[in-house]
Amino acid sequence: QVQLVESGGGLVQAGGSLRLSCAVSGRTFSNYAMGWFRQAPGKEREFVAAISWSGGNTVYADSVKGRFTISRDNAKNTVDLQMNSLKPEDTAVYYCARDRLANIATTSDEYDSWGQGTQVTVSS
Numbered sequence: 001q002v003q004l005v006e007s008g009g010g011l012v013q014a015g016g017s018l019r020l021s022c023a024v025s026g027r028t029f030s031n032y033a034m035g036w037f038r039q040a041p042g043k044e045r046e047f048v049a050a051i052s053w054s055g056g057n058t059v060y061a062d063s064v065k066g067r068f069t070i071s072r073d074n075a076k077n078t079v080d081l082q083m084n085s086l087k088p089e090d091t092a093v094y095y096c097a098r099d100r101l102a103n104i105a106t107t108s109d110e111y112d113s114w115g116q117g118t119q120v121t122v123s124s
Helices: none
Strands: 004-007 010-013 018-024 034-039 046-051 058-060 068-073 078-083 092-099 111-114 118-123
Touching (some): 018 034, 034 068, 034 078, 046 068
Antiparallel strands (some): 004 018, 018 078, 034 092, 046 058, 068 078, 092 111, 092 118
């Protein structure tokens, strides 16, 4: 059974940066697209970014486009989310997830494995 473990969350001032990392167990990591989602208090989980199996294709939510960058290292079984120019509205628990397939998906029902989440708090 695949396991996903996020790290890198924390407290940062508006305008600052954080880098989240997700370590994924299993030997088939490179077969699947990966994604990041987030959930703020009182809100539904929302899509943030996704990356194809090869890393050649990426997609971002409009709210983070130009500020966040998703990347992956198939040799290390990791997927990262570099977050720059953070805003208070980026405050949420961030989740790493594995897609059911190799191609990118932006809806949570397309993902079948999830990490436990890491808290990101951006102060104004």
